[in-house]
Amino acid sequence: MERVPSKTYGQMCPLARSLDILGERWTLLVVRELLLGPKRFKHLLAAFPSIGANRLSERLRGLEQAGVVRRATLPAPAAVPVYELTPLGERLRDPLLRLGLWGLDLPVDERIDPATARADLIALGLTAAQPEPLDPARCETVQFDIGDEALHLQLQDGRFLARSGPSPSAPVLRVACDLDSFIALALRVITPAQALGDGKLAILAGTPMALDEVFEVLVYAPAAEPEPLTTSASVRQPTVGSADR
Amino acid sequence: MERVPSKTYGQMCPLARSLDILGERWTLLVVRELLLGPKRFKHLLAAFPSIGANRLSERLRGLEQAGVVRRATLPAPAAVPVYELTPLGERLRDPLLRLGLWGLDLPVDERIDPATARADLIALGLTAAQPEPLDPARCETVQFDIGDEALHLQLQDGRFLARSGPSPSAPVLRVACDLDSFIALALRVITPAQALGDGKLAILAGTPMALDEVFEVLVYAPAAEPEPLTTSASVRQPTVGSADR
DNA sequence: CCGGATCCGTAACGATACTG
DNA sequence: CAGTATCGTTACGGATCCGG
Numbered sequence: 044m045e046r047v048p049s050k051t052y053g054q055m056c057p058l059a060r061s062l063d064i065l066g067e068r069w070t071l072l073v074v075r076e077l078l079l080g081p082k083r084f085k086h087l088l089a090a091f092p093s094i095g096a097n098r099l100s101e102r103l104r105g106l107e108q109a110g111v112v113r114r115a116t117l118p119a120p121a122a123v124p125v126y127e128l129t130p131l132g133e134r135l136r137d138p139l140l141r142l143g144l145w146g147l148d149l150p151v152d153e154r155i156d157p158a159t160a161r162a163d164l165i166a167l168g169l170t171a172a173q174p175e176p177l178d179p180a181r182c183e184t185v186q187f188d189i190g191d192e193a194l195h196l197q198l199q200d201g202r203f204l205a206r207s208g209p210s211p212s213a214p215v216l217r218v219a220c221d222l223d224s225f226i227a228l229a230l231r232v233i234t235p236a237q238a239l240g241d242g243k244l245a246i247l248a249g250t251p252m253a254l255d256e257v258f259e260v261l262v263y264a265p266a267a268e269p270e271p272l273t274t275s276a277s278v279r280q281p282t283v284g285s286a287d288r
Numbered sequence: 289m290e291r292v293p294s295k296t297y298g299q300m301c302p303l304a305r306s307l308d309i310l311g312e313r314w315t316l317l318v319v320r321e322l323l324l325g326p327k328r329f330k331h332l333l334a335a336f337p338s339i340g341a342n343r344l345s346e347r348l349r350g351l352e353q354a355g356v357v358r359r360a361t362l363p364a365p366a367a368v369p370v371y372e373l374t375p376l377g378e379r380l381r382d383p384l385l386r387l388g389l390w391g392l393d394l395p396v397d398e399r400i401d402p403a404t405a406r407a408d409l410i411a412l413g414l415t416a417a418q419p420e421p422l423d424p425a426r427c428e429t430v431q432f433d434i435g436d437e438a439l440h441l442q443l444q445d446g447r448f449l450a451r452s453g454p455s456p457s458a459p460v461l462r463v464a465c466d467l468d469s470f471i472a473l474a475l476r477v478i479t480p481a482q483a484l485g486d487g488k489l490a491i492l493a494g495t496p497m498a499l500d501e502v503f504e505v506l507v508y509a510p511a512a513e514p515e516p517l518t519t520s521a522s523v524r525q526p527t528v529g530s531a532d533r
Numbered sequence: 534c535c536g537g538a539t540c541c542g543t544a545a546c547g548a549t550a551c552t553g
Numbered sequence: 554c555a556g557t558a559t560c561g562t563t564a565c566g567g568a569t570c571c572g573g
Contacts (some may be wrong), residue, residue: 049543052336055405057413058320058384061391063399066313068546075303084555091297095547100556108395124555131393138386139303139513146306148376149354154308160300168302295563313565329536340566357541369536 049212063133064109069094070102074111074135075143079163079194081115081127110137136204139172147263153247162189162222165229166196166205176201177260185257186214188247189225199258203261216257217250227283229263290444309354314339319356319373319380319389324408324439325451326372328358356380361418381449385416392508407434407467409443410448410474414506421433421446430502431459433471433492441502455480461502474508501527 051063065071069091076082076090088099103126106112111132117123128135147168167186179201186195186209195210196203210217220228224243227233235254238244246254296308310316314336321327321335333344348371351357362368373380385421392413411432424446431440431454440455441448454460465473469488472478480499483489491499 051399052317053399053401053404054317055396055400055402056320056388056409057391057394058388059317059391060394060400061387061395062316064394065387066316068311072297072299072304073310088555093547093548096556097548097558098546114355136391138383138390141383141386142306142310143301143303143378146302146304149302149309151300151305154298155294155300155305156298157300157329159298164301189317330534333536338566340568341537342539342567343565 062248063106064111065104067102070106071139071142073099073102074105074132075139075164075167077112077126077128077132078136078205079167080208081117081125082207083084083123083125086253087126087177091266105174106132140167143168144171160222160226162187162192162225163194163205163207165226166194170196170205170264172201172203172263173261175260182210183215184210185249185253186210186217187225188217188219189222214248216253217247218244218245218249218254219247228258231258234258302526309350309356312347312373314343314413315351316384316387318344318347318351319377319382320409320412321387322357322371322373322377323381323384323450324412325453326362326370327452328368328370332371351377385412387414388413405467405471407432407437407470408439408450408452410471411439415441415448415450415475416445417508418506420505428460429455429457430494430498431455431462432470433462433464434467448502459493461498462492463489463499465489466491474506476503476508498515 050067052059053063053067054060065074072091076087078081082090084099084103087103088094091099103112107126109113110129112126113129115125115127118127123160129286177198181198181201185196185198185203185224187195191205192210194205194207195214196205197210198204220238220243224238228235228244230236233241233243235244235251235258239246239251239254295312297304297311298308299305310319317336318332321332327335329344329348332348333339333341336344348357352359352371355374357371358374360370362370364413422443426443426446428443429440430443430448431438437452438454439448439450439452440459442455443449465483465488467480469483473480473483473489478486478488478504479497480489484491484496484499
């Protein structure tokens with residue numbers, strides 16, 4: 044009786060306390076989605092095919108109560124209700140993107156649905172890989188029109204922030220291409236110059252030079268350090284198969 | 289039929305793929321524990337009072353299959369079986385510590401059990417807060433004897449790594465104190481000099497200067513940037529209570 | 534004693550139907 | 554459109570048992 048199912052870890056450890064808020068299923072992916080900008084309930088629902096409206100509602104309430112997320116109303120013409128990150132939630136950008144960088148190495152098995160690939164998620168991963176900040180005084184945006192969806196990168200404090208949707212201010216550069224070409228650019232399978240030459244990419248505004256800079260700054264490579272790990276004991280079983288290289 | 293309960297998110301997104309491996313309950317805390325060094329099954333079980341041996345076994349098997357964890361046998365005299373992180377798992381140190389830094393700001397409510405505070409976890413958080421690497425050539429360890437447990441900080445590639453247990457090599461500095469004093473030192477409530485003067489801390493090996501350096505390098509403060517967040521829409525409800533400051 | 538595996542009652546989840 | 558209510562299924566927590 045009076046059993047508290049606990050749900051929380053209850054440990055005096057900052058990681059455990061973070062996970063008390065973020066550790067349940069879907070929660071971190073909801074935050075990921077909101078890192079790309081304010082989103083409507085139905086957009087979040089669409090981003091997660093199998094969550095169920097009640098779960099999503101439950102998660103959003105939890106995040107709101109923890110001060111990570113808040114309800115807001117989009118300005119002027121739209122005036123629709125959305126969820127957005129609070130400053131506390133925005134501070135999750137760095138940890139989450141770094142967890143994403145870790146996942147770049149992982150093998151893509153058959154359980155991953157290739158159809159879930161999205162340009163804004165690629166862009167989010169790209170911004171995680173920016174090694175050095177640019178001039179903090181610069182305040183520009185770059186817009187990509189990929190398929191029928193737009194996304195933009197906002198330069199803030201010397202770092203690119205990825206957002207879904209068109210740029211709120213006039214972008215210094217605007218290009219259009221399809222998703223596959225964008226992925227090839229991100230993975231450096233092709234260069235911006237090649238994409239331009241092959242007609243896979245069109246510059247709607249700005250210069251090729253500005254385009255080169257974007258894909259020069261954003262590398263999308265994990266660059267794993269070897270890490271000798273001196274504490275390692277005598278290994279009995281040398282790790283089966285998967286990703287370790 | 290042939291219903292696959294899915295368990296995985298199945299999304300083509302590096303964060304989602306990371307969480308496919310790490311997202312289940314307890315998994316990230318198991319990794320946290322192994323960041324402190326190789327651990328026996330029973331030690332992990334003791335670190336998580338309510339996990340149940342079957343869950344722990346299940347999580348460890350999952351992590352092993354993903355190449356994050358491997359079984360090993362401790363060298364020479366001990367010769368006991370342990371679990372340890374692979375290089376892939378070791379690469380989770382940075383993302384996890386950053387997620388922990390985020391959690392530092394969170395309010396400690398009544399669901400947190402103060403008795404779960406542990407010196408090695410504090411030390412792990414401390415190493416997360418090291419702002420700048422030291423001279424990469426230095427290779428030293430610092431040992432703390434806190435209560436009846438020992439932990440050590442290993443300087444590797446200019447960064448301190450926290451580990452449970454006594455230092456494997458002779459430490460350049462070794463001090464003894466109780467848990468409360470260690471926490472006070474970590475939070476900068478007191479300085480090493482004060483702790484020494486009050487008799488709360490004893491230097492068993494090394495110099496006070498070396499002690500000062502450790503707590504000078506490791507700050508344990510989140511140092512949150514304001515982040516103006518220009519995209520913020522007109523807020524309808526200004527966030528109820530909790531952490532946002 | 535240690536490292537699990539098995540079993541069972543409860544809480545969380547996924548899918549769908551329903552409502553303001 | 555933004556959720557809430559309901560229900561069958563899955564995962565979890567706790568205890569017990571078993572082989573080395």
